[in-house]
Amino acid sequence: MAPHATENGATNGTSQSGGLDFTTFSNVIDGKLSSTQKTRHGINPATAKANPEVPVSTQEDVESAMAAGKKAAKQWAKTPYAERQKAVLAWADAIESEKDGFAKLLTQEQGKPLHFAAFEMDFTLQIIRTMANLELPTEEIIDEADRKVLVRYTPLGLTVGIAPWNYPVLLTCSKIAPCVVTGNPIIIKPSPFTPYGGLKVVELAQRFFPPGVVQALSGDDSLGPWLTAHPAPAKVSFTGSSATGKRVMESCAKTLKRVTLELGGNDPAIVLDDVNVDEVAPKIATLAFLNSGQICLALKRIFVHEKIYESFRDKMVEHTKTLKVGEGFEKDVFLGPIQNSMQYERVKGFFEAIDTEKYNVAVGGKNPEGPGYFITPTIIDRPKEDSRIVVEEPFGPIVPLLTFSTDEEAIEKANNTNYGLGASVWSGDVERAAKVAKELEAGSVWVNTHFEIDPRAPFGGFKESGIGTEFGVGGLKSYCNSQTLYLKKK
Template sequence: MALDIINPATKKTYKTIQVSILDDVNNAVERAKVAFKEWSEKSHEERSAALHNVANAIEKAGPELAEIVTAEQGKPLFLAQFEVGGAVGWTHYNADLKLEPEVLEDSAERRVEVHRMPVGVVASITPWNWPLMIAIWHIMPALRAGNSVVIKPSSLTPINTLRLVDIINEHTVPNLVQAVIGEREVGEPLVSHPDVKKVVFTGSTPVGKHIASLVAGDLKKVTLELGGNDAGIVLENANIDKIAEKIFMTSFVNMGQTCACLKRLYVHRSKYEALCDALVKIAAAQVVGNGMQEGVTFGPVQNVNQYEKVKAMITDARESGAEVIAADLPSGLDGYFIAPTIIKNPQHNIDVVCHEQFGPVLPVIPYDDLNDVMSKAIHEEFALGGSVWGEPCAELDWVVDQLDSGTVWVNNHAEVLPHVPFGGNKSSGLGVEFGMEGLLENTVRKVINRAK
C-alpha cells in the first residue's frame, strides 16, 4: 500500500512510499539478527570508530537531511539544521562512551567484575516531532553497546529515517539498522517479535503503556519516554528582562511540539502583567510561514489531527473566559499554521491547562501563594520536567525540592544534553536515555566472580 507523506506547510504530497507488511517486519528482524552477530563480535574500538564515521557522514549529508526534515515535519530550516547538528554531536558522544568492566572487589578471597553485554535486536519506535534527533537517541547507544536495531519511524515523517538508515549501514555492517513503515499493524508485531530483546519508544503515555503490556510476557527490556505537562513557576523576585526570551523559547521551541516543552506557566501576580506583555511581544515578532523560506522563524503544526486538537483547546479557552492573544497569520498560507498564542487568566480546569497541548499555545496563570500554586503545578499523572524561575533564594530552593519531575530546571527548561540522564517519573516514562545510564539500558549485566 502506498503512503503519501504530506508537507504540513503546503498540505501537498512531499513523497510517496510503500507501507510495510508483516513479512517485511519478520525479514527485517531476521536480517538484524544476522547483523547483530557480526557487529557484536567487533571490538569496542571498532564500534567506536565506525560510529565516528557515521557522525561524519551525517554531517556531510546535513543539507540534504535538514531539507527533508523541514519538508516532512514543517520546522523552519534553521531548526532542522540544528537538529542535524544535534544528531552529529550525539553520535560522536555515544561513539566515545566506554563500556569497561567494573571491579566490585579484588581481595585475597575473590575478584568480582561486572561486564556489560549487548541484548541483541532492539526495536525502536519514534515520533514525528524531532524525527532525526530521536532516531539518533534510540539508535546510537544501542549500536555502541553492540546491538542491532529495527526502527519504525512515525508514518508522518519517515523519509529522513530511511536516509539515516542508509548512512549507518554504509559505515558499519550491512543491515545493522533496518526500517519498517506503518502504524499499529507494523508496530505491534515488531515489539512482540520473539527475537526482539529490547524496545525503546518515545511518544504518548497510552501507547507506551500498551507497548509495555505487549512486552511484559517476554520480560523484554523496555525504555519509555512518554508525555508530560511540564509546569514552570516564576517567583516574585524574578527579573522579567532576563527570563522572558528564554521562557518563550522553551515553551514554543519546535512550535511547542516537544515532550519537554514548558506547557503551563505560573507567575507571581506582581510580575504577571509584565511577563505576559513581554511574551506577547516576542510572539508577535515571530515570522510564521513555510520553513524553507528565508527569514521564517515559526512553522506549522505537523499534522491535521494535532492542528485540530490545538485549535479546539484555544477555542475552549476563549469560550471559558480566558484572554487569547495571537498575532494574525500572514495572508496566503495554506498549511497547518497556528500563530504562537498566549492565554491569559485561564481557569485551571480547562483543557489547555490540564492536558498536554503539544502545540504553539501557552497558558499563563497568576498566583499569590506559592504553597497553593505548588499543589497545582505538581501533576497527578505526569512528571517529565518542571522549572522554577527567579533569583537565588530560599523559595527557589524549596520549589526545586518540591517538584517531582524527572528533570527540574532552574532558570531554564527543555534543555537536554547527551551526558545527562533524561527520563520521566510517574506516567511520563520508564527508564532513562542519554549518558552512561542510557547506554547501560541497552545492555545486560554479567557478573564474573573468581575465587582465589
C-alpha cells in the same frame, strides 16, 4: 491529511555525485535497499502537498528484518567495543557531510523552519558522538583476598526503535548510536508522518555497519504492533505519547521485552517574584513556542508570582507578537506548521474551548486560513486550573499563564499533574530557585533556563512521562544485560 497509500514500487540509492539521493526512499533490510508493492506518502504540512512515496512494510518484511537482525546479533556483539565506536563515529561524519540535505528534508517533511532543522542536525551529531565516545567498562565491585566480584555489561540483542514525528532524525539517531555501540542490532520504525529522514540515516549507515545491524522499516498503523509483539526483539525503545507508550508496554509485557519509554510532558515553569521581567518573559515565550510547541519538554504551564503577573504577561504578549508564523523556508520564520492533520485538529480543539470555557485570550486566538497546518501562538490568561488547557498536553503553540502567591503553592501546583518530564524555575536568587527545583517531580529540572539537554547526563521522566532513561552511561546500560561475575581465588 494522513499519509496516503498507493500501489507502487519504490527504488532508492545514491546520486551521481556519490551523495545521498533525497528524492527516493526505501526500507533497509539485511544491508539492502528494499521496495514494497504498496507505498504511501507523507504530507508537507506547510503546503498540504504530497511528499515522495515510501514503503508500506508487510509481515514478510518484518520477518526478513527480524531474521537478519538476529543473524547479525552474535557477530556484532563479539566485535570489539573500540571498532563499534569507530563505526558509529564514521557514520556521524557521513551524516555531517549530508547535513544541508537532511536539514532541507526535515523542513519539507516536518515543517520546522530551516534554521531549527539545522539545529536538529547539529544536536543529532552531538548526541551520536557523545554516546559513541562514552566507555562502558567492566566494574570491579569487590577485590578481597579470596575473591573478586565484577559487573560486566553484555548486549541485550535485537532492538526495535520507534521514533516520533517532532524530531524525527534526532530521535532516530539517539536510539541507533547507544544501541549499536553496545553491540546490539536495531530495527528503526520511523513515524509514518515523517519517515524520510529516518530512512535516509539508516541507508547511510549501511556503509559502516555489517548487514542486519542497522535496519529500517516504513509502514502504516499495523507495523508498530507487529514489531512490538514479535518474539525476536529483546528490547523496544519508544518515544511518543503516553497513551501509545502504554500500549507499547502492554505489547512488550507478553514476551518480557525490556522497554525504554520517553513519553509526554506537561512541563511547568515557575517564575518567582525576583526575576528581571524584561529578560525572562521573552525567554519563556520563546521556550513555550519553540518547534510550534511540539516538544515533549516545551513549557506548557507557566506559573508567575502574583506580584509581577501583569507586567510579566504584558512582556510575554509583546514578544509573542514578534514571532513570525510561516513556511519553514521563508526568512525569519519562528513557528512552522503543526506537523500533521490529526495533531492540527487536536490543537484546534483547544481553540474551540476559548468560547466554550470562556478563556481570556492575552494574545493570539485566531488561526490563519489557507493551505498548511498553521497555528497562531496563543497565551490564555489565568484559565481555571482544572480546565483542559492546564490539565492536558496540547502539543501545540497555546499555553496557559497562571498565578501563585508562595513558593510552596507554586511547587504544589506544578506537581499537580500525571506527567513529570521537565520543569524549570526562574529567579534572581539561584539558591532559592534550587530549593524549589529539588521539590519538583520531574526527570529534568532547570534553573534560569529550560530544554538544555546534555547527552552525557541521563534523560527520562517521572510518573506517566516514561520508563527508564536515555543518554549518559545509564543510556548505554539500558541496552545491556548486567552480569555479576564472582571469581573465587585459589
